[in-house]
Amino acid sequence: SGGDGGGQAGASASTSSARPAGGQAGAGGTYAVITHGAPGDSFWDVVKNGAEAAGGQYGAKVTYQGDGDPAKQAQLIDQAVSEKVDGLVISMANPDALRESVTKAVAAKIPVITINSGADNSKELGAITHVGQSEEVAGRGAGEKLRAEGVTKLLCVIHEAGNVGLDQRCNGATATLGGTVERLQVDVSNLADATSKIKAKLQADTSVNGVLTLNPAVAVAARDAIADGGSKARLATFDLSADVVDAIQAGEILFAVDQQQYLQGWLPITFLYLYKNNLNTVGGGLPVNTGPGFVTKDNAAQVAKLAQGGTR
Amino acid sequence: MTSVPADERLAGAGVLRRLLVRPELGSVVGAVAVFAFFSSQSAVFRSADGVANWLDPASTLGIMAVAIALLMIGGEFDLSAGVLTGTTGLVMVTLATRFGWNVWLAMLAGLVPALAIGFLNGLLVVRTKLPSFIVTLGTFLMLQGLNLGITKAITGTVQVGGLRRADGYEGARAVLAGSVTVGGVDFRVAIFWWLAVTALATWVLMRTRAGNWIFAIGGDEQAARAVGVPAARVKIGLFMTTATAAWLVGSIMALRLSSVQANAGIGQEFIYIIAAVIGGCLLTGGYGSAVGASIGALIFGMADKGIVFAGWDADWFKFFLGGMLLLATLANSLVRRYAEEARR
Amino acid sequence: MTSVPADERLAGAGVLRRLLVRPELGSVVGAVAVFAFFSSQSAVFRSADGVANWLDPASTLGIMAVAIALLMIGGEFDLSAGVLTGTTGLVMVTLATRFGWNVWLAMLAGLVPALAIGFLNGLLVVRTKLPSFIVTLGTFLMLQGLNLGITKAITGTVQVGGLRRADGYEGARAVLAGSVTVGGVDFRVAIFWWLAVTALATWVLMRTRAGNWIFAIGGDEQAARAVGVPAARVKIGLFMTTATAAWLVGSIMALRLSSVQANAGIGQEFIYIIAAVIGGCLLTGGYGSAVGASIGALIFGMADKGIVFAGWDADWFKFFLGGMLLLATLANSLVRRYAEEARR
Amino acid sequence: MTVPSPSPSPSPADSSAPPLLETREVGKVFGSVIALRGVSMVLHAGEVTCVLGDNGAGKSTLIKILAGVHAHDGGEYLVDGSPVRLGGPREALDRGIATVYQDLAMIPLMSVWRNFFLGSEPVTGPLRRFDVARAKRVAREELRDMGIDIRDVDQPVGTLSGGERQSVAIARAVHFGARALILDEPTSALGVKQAGVVLRYIARARDRGLGVVFITHNPHHAYPVGDRFLVLNRGTSLGQFAKADITREELTSLMAGGAELDHLAHELGRAAADTTPGPASAGPGTT
């Protein structure tokens, strides 16, 4: 179900009303959020903000760690287990690799909630629920929308070679677009170079009429490349930033796929808090979807301010 | 230039051979080979438009590679230079957008932390005698943390943007990040900055006392000290030069993109070193040239973009990039060896 | 050991001082300082559970750091070692899961490309006389491309998994990636492999002809060649040793995670070098020790995990990591300098 | 064999002016190695002080103290009569002390002319740029004057022969030596002719009023040009002798047990004709 700009306000409202439920309990517990996002990644930063905000609400201590290397992520989980936290929030981009550590956590009677990816394995590994949906689903949504815009040849810009999540987004788009999808590798830490690479691709292959970026900063680079190169390609992106919202308003970017990842931080902390203090479980173990939402010219103005604050 | 009668113990060295002995002209061969190869693969690559395209990333890389080359000739590394471009950009954009400074002023303000960090790097290396690899690795990590931590603390997000709306943006952009139209094709101004930096660095290396000292401390620091070269001052100066180059590049990038991410520049430090080494700098110091580093940046830039122009599968991108680099340096070194058998 | 009468030109050197002169014991001080610091910050860090926790990453890092240290003492770098751990893991998991091989056999099969790549690296360095930094940078990039390209071609995704269901998994896992319970706490087997590798490397360095040759070619290759050291063979051997270590670590990781991503190991190559340098290896070659590299890995592992245990904000993680590394190497070098004034 | 007793307080050359350089009981310890212990010497302007001694006696260590490369551990080092602690070779150079080191000489990858002017580059123009043309010319001339014909001053020093390298270092020190010149075994790698040229340079510098510290193993090189002889043995001083107080024979035997040497001469050759090589015709330069 596609939430849009209004979803955020709803979430905020519901949390403030949830406060009386357990807010008075002085120590709300300690929860560890461990994701596969690299530190400084704009997507995961919003998740972190959401989790920390929820922790603030409930008087709980929330720690956030992220590492794209599954081995490191597993070690971080092991560490949290030896610290005997009250709950774990884990993004399972590579369920196979985390299996051992998650099982260990469950065996130690630590409630686990999986977020973002790993919905299929969540229950099997003993997590109490899953929040968010896979990158693949989000990618499908983007592909569909691009097809509707008449894109037949799409450039999917990967900013971290070998990252499972990014690959899944492109796969999803490929599945629903119907046309050709080509991939391009750029480096997210050198955006000027990314600009000229995208431009080079557009110059070299003029039949490309759509570009899908998977990161808001790369989206801005792609926007410049399209403008500089005088290309007619339509641009869409994953995730938001102030610049992306500006560009959507200016019509330079068609839409941004918005997973509302703030919820992927906020909700699991809420659930864990409720589980700890009230033994609540949500949805009977079925996944709780947070998106995908789409930010388009229509709702961009409202979202713009929220993106500034790091909650969208 | 000099009219000394030739010594009978000197074999006749053709003009070609004499030219090839210069470290730069060795790497030119690599550059020509890469250019020829990709030109044959893609018509766009060799078109004016295409050239303008791959010259653009080569220019910012080149500015940094030249500074790093000076440092490497002086026998040191700087791993913090890449992140520092991000730091200076962040300072500039934050001051201009969150505190309403004029862009020019904000840019100048970015120079202050850059010089401070360069000075600190140099001082630590000189005082502790730890290898600069370790010292600048420390500042590299610490700067990464600072970039992220401070940006988050001030803005709540991992990037700052909106420079476009700040005072003086247009002027600064025209000077540092604009384009110049030559024959209907837009070339980035950064290309001219790159040429200027290369020329300046070459002049310093070849025609000033400081240049002589840089070669000397990189070649044998003890011996240089023994004849009175102020090694500590030269080293600190080199680190500050690198920091200044990082500031220039950071400002160019920030003006071009009008926003900066907290992780900007991470991982670039090695690309700078790579460009310098492709251009003939020795990792052990004491040998290299600014022009060589520039050509190294050019080779890297061409290979990097050429693969995209040639339309090869993105999954194999790195494979081709590695292969190209290896072949380019190999061509370069074969030529140099042919010409230079003399130098052990 | 020897009973030669002391020379009147030797000042009395206390036992302490003599111990401290060893490069390893310098870095021990850094390790102790880091341990003491984090122990004071977090009770879990110093608990048996916590120790098992941070010894685990230190062990795989340590195995690689020791191999890289040997190579660095021999005067060369290997930037491809990190990706190679991914390559060996990918080969193993692919063969075991897609082609139904027994895990042991698949693991052995992974050794073949590893040794081939090590040999190739060595051969290129020895033959072309290009700096190993450039050569292995080339193989580093090419391997990245191969890992991604081949994995995508075979599996359609960027990771292969499901090793758990393959023949012989349990046995292989117990030997390489299992745990040993000591006093109720699970310690990873990899820790023992690490100790074994360190001991073996130390023995080779200090007590074999090969060890003598490694120091010699790193110290002055020309001079070593001149007295008949087979420098080319030693270098190729060192690259193959590093590749073997990468194979061991790649197998351990694959067995532990039962899946491998196509980008596994990228970026680790510098961590290995960092650990070796923290442990006292000179970047210029000819000096260092295997035990030192192990302790370097330990310091890195402790700092890396200690910051998490101490509960500091992840945004500032890198800042603290950089600071810790700088302080640890500084402590280490101050101690060493005090003890070692004698060596230039 | 009679060993002369060293002059207890070195007699100043001709004036009551303080000596150019003077050490009083200086020492140097490297970690556990005691390289030098209680060595006193003086150098007056217009005089040559020779430092003699076996291998490892501490000669190079002593002159590195004089040149500011090492700080001394004990005793006093006086320049122009006032105690100093040099912070580095730069300070020594600034006081007019130029040095040719035995092992720290040249930057192998740099060209001859760049090495020649390293640390004292001539500058020109408002931008103070390195006067390359002049540097090349002067380097070439100075070397030619010294009888070293380098093919090409652009050649990297690392490719010069051992003696050529040594000659460049000496030519540099002589060119820049302002008041004191310290030479550590300058003639050891040189041919007969070149060694003669160096000795002549030393004499000329002395006549110009410079003080020269000259280290050598060859008493036939030392005796003719030296005014004062400091003999070191295993890190300690056997004393400093004025020329008047010591003969060449005494000096030689002080350096290396003379009796042993006579014996050696008999051992060496196979043909009897060769065993006692009679005194050769050549002067000091040839030995």
Add this chain to the structure above:
Amino acid sequence: MTVPSPSPSPSPADSSAPPLLETREVGKVFGSVIALRGVSMVLHAGEVTCVLGDNGAGKSTLIKILAGVHAHDGGEYLVDGSPVRLGGPREALDRGIATVYQDLAMIPLMSVWRNFFLGSEPVTGPLRRFDVARAKRVAREELRDMGIDIRDVDQPVGTLSGGERQSVAIARAVHFGARALILDEPTSALGVKQAGVVLRYIARARDRGLGVVFITHNPHHAYPVGDRFLVLNRGTSLGQFAKADITREELTSLMAGGAELDHLAHELGRAAADTTPGPASAGPGTT
């Protein structure tokens, strides 16, 4: 001044066996530098061939060809009468040719004993481990025999004095020299006593039947021990002379225009007493 004419074809020492080493018109060019041109020489077992010449004459280049460090560009190099092209120093060592180089000697960061055995480490036990105890003992003994008392064989070579380092290199070559020993200016950095010891070593090696190539600038070192003298000048050969064909005086003046030297002797000293330093008493070791 009469210059003897070189023996056109070098007369073999005592046998019709092919010479140990022989070069015929070899040359060597480095880039544009012609370092050596058409040089012929022979070395017989049980003989000493001295190579003499000015700085930069090409002596080191010649012996690096003999030792396999450089490949020769022109001419022929014969070992035991058959032409060879050595692939590297290892091949030379395998043919029993041990060398002490002027500039490629030791690994500074390694200890004395490790350097001593580098490339020829003694091994022991089934695992063929480096016999450290024996290596230390032998290194210490060999050095002591040579009159070099190193404080501690564990000291890194980089901290030894110039002469000490040279001595270690020589001791190593003598210890491992199997059939031919090549010494490039072994005595230049040595004190009188140590130089004497080295000359004695050369004589002893010769008497044991080894062939020795000995480079020096000092005719007083060369003449007593040499059987054959090869004189180089600016990269070319002035000829190879058997000892019978040349006197010490001729050799000296061939090396460095004799007249010039006499003149020099007058110049050097200030006091008349010093201008013509009479022939010293000491034997060859002292010069």
